[in-house]
Amino acid sequence: MAKPSLEPFFNPETVAVVGASSTPGKVGHTVMENMLSAGFRGKLLPVNPKGGDIMGVEAVTSVEHLPRGVDLAVVAVPRRFVIDTARELASIGCRSVIVITAGFKEVGHKGYDLEQELAGICRDADMALLGPNCLGMINSPAGVNASFAAGQPLPGNIAFFSQSGALCVAILDWARGAGIGFSKFVSLGNKALMDEADMLRYLDSDPETDVILGYVENVENGKDFLLRAETVTRNKPVIMIKSGSTAAGAKAASSHTGAIAGSDSAYGTAFRKAGVIRVRDVESLFNLALAFSEQPLPKGPNVGIVTNSGGPGILAADDAVLHGLSVPSLTPRTVMRLQEFLPGYAAFNNPVDIIGDADAERYAATMEVVAEDPTVHSLLVMLTPTAAVGIEDTAKAVARTAERCGKPVFASFIGGRRVGAGRKILREAGIPCYDFPAAAVESIYAMHSHAVRRHRPQPEYLDAYRDVERARKVLRESAARGEREVVEFRAQEVASAYGLDVPGTLLARSSEEAVRGADAIGYPVALKIASPQISHKTDVDGVAVGLKNAEAVAEAFSDITSRATRMRPDAYIAGCLVQEMAPAGSREVIVGFKRDDQFGPLLMFGLGGVYVEIVKDVALRLAPLSKQDAFEIVREIRSYLLLKGIDGGPYANFDKLEEVILTMSRLAVDLPEVLEAEFNPVLVGPERAVVADVRITLDPKVGSS
Helix, strand or coil, X not given: CCCCCXXXXXXXXXXXXXXXXXXXXXXXXXXXXXXXXXXXCCEEEEECCCCCEECCEECECCHHHCCCCCCEEEECCCHHHHHHHHHHHHHCCCCEEEECCCCCHHHCHHHHHHHHHHHHHHHHCCCEEECCCCCEEEEHHHCEEEECCCCCCEEEEEEEEECCHHHHHHHHHHHHHHCCEEEEEEECCCCCCCCHHHHHHHHCCCCCCCEEEEEECCCCCHHHHHHHHHHHCCCCCEEEEECCCCXXXXXCCCCHHHHHCCHHHHHHHHHHHHCCEEECCHHHHHHHHHHHHHCCCCCCCEEEEEXXXXXXXXXXXXXXXXXXXXXCCCCHHHHHHHHCCCCCCCECCCCEECCCCCCHHHXXXXXXXXXXXXXXXXXXXXXXXXXXXXXXXXXXXXXXXXXXXXXXXXXXXCCCHXXXXXXXXXXXXXXXXXXXXXXXHHHXXXXXXXXXXXXXXXXXXXXXXXXXXXXXXXXXXHHHCCCCEECHHHHHHHHHHCCCCCCCEEEECCHHHHHHHHHXXXXXXXXXXXXXXXXXXXXXXXXXXXXXXXXXXHHHHHHHXXXXXXXXXXXXXXXXXXXECCCCCCEEEEEEEXXXXXXXXXXXXXXXXXXXXXXXXXXXXXXXXXXXXXXXXHHHCCCHHHHHCCCCCCCCCHHHHHHHHHHHHHHHHHCCCXXXXXXXXXXXXXXXXXXXCEEEEECCCCCCC
């Protein structure tokens, strides 16, 4: 069902305040006061059972006396009246509603039921709903402040939405002090109907918004959010805080992938896929917001640094390199031009240290020359408050020069009280100015990354061979036997159905069968315990490798099965898998996925063994993965060089490895009945990528068909 337009919500011509009050301190009074002081140009309609004059506006006594087709109603009545009020608003064709009232799903089961009833009424009436339990909404350019926040925000080109009303109040107060303005400001509250995806849908085409900020605690419709965000971030930067960054509340999972791919990992990976810039605190949120709202995007990663102090300049250069930016050497022509007017003891290359006695003119001249260097894409101007520097004059000179240079300019005036006036001058001139260079570098990096993403080609996906029906048949049969985890022998069949290179494998129920299997496969072989209840074979020492003859195989079978029976008396021991050994010189890697409740299959890649168990050197992506994703995920882990080969050692066939990763992605998309899957290990050598072990866990909530 299509969602209602948000145009009447953000740009109403008629606004009703249900629960309007002439008593200061009441929510209905604050909403009326905010609407009047915002300069609302439409018709304001207070609703109060007593009628009369409310703040100079004649009130009606009930909703039924409002004109039909009210654009926006703000509901600030006790909870017991909210449902009836919503029905009455629906009956007069109200187009959107903000329910400020609290006491819904945030207070328990009864509140949840009331919220569902409220949402149903609004949905059936095609009436947009913000809240309940929210602060309200502000649209500064339209003169709409349908909130109970104290005071009016400054106008600006930044939109902000938040689940937390308390955070909204604090940010509004802080932003006024910092001189930061907003185009839109929305408190989402309980998100009964209107959510982050709806905000992105509207703000994408909002001409008054250039930068979108958000605070989220959870995203309930992850796929809709991703779809919207991927579209919006090609046009505008979206910068968000996600609270709850620890895995303390995440459910435990049986696989390595499930254990590593917790809730916060899923959100971080989802934001990355969608192009959303994630920050960890409010300060960083607005540092980036100001940069994006005031400066053009850099056309490359190269930063030119101008400073009056060598130490901070070196720190800034280090930060830039650590972020993946470059601090290039300046061209010989640029160096010669700098030598014409800088003291002989200055540092003429990048960072350019113009020495502590630099005045405003020296700053301006150096900025102009460095900005004209063709290797420089953005400029960072730094100042420490030496006795000689004129801080305010320098700030004015930096601002004037920045207007002419045609490249993004950032500043860091390091200090406290002495540099405060200079920072204020720069910020008023639209030059982002930071207390320390690390924050400036973070902004430059975020803007560069956003610019790169906007120009990336459309993703290309692998059309992998797969026999989906054959794979589903295995899953149906396992589910029919009541298995939560597919027995490995059958799981290998699923891998084969997807065209993966799996080792020759036979199930042996006795030592004699194990020997016959080994004779058929060819020595040496490996033996692995076969039990649907034993997920991690190493827990029972259930693997033997390099078995070179029949005696070794028979002995290993007896040892493995007896030990497993003793250590896991609850487990059904089917026997052992007899398996072809991996090619010599192979590296062990792990490829797995866990189905996240919000965002779908979250795929993990890393080196196997201790690297995944202890070091957790892994990379994550959301399925489906493109070919570019597979290329990047392999090279993202810290131990990538071990796969590439060091000092003539064995190397991995990256084409084969990327095919395995893309096939796992395809399997995750094709088979919703699979909750988790893991190829561990995948044995990658110069010629092959062999999927040696397969684990598949079924989702009991999804039937195989």
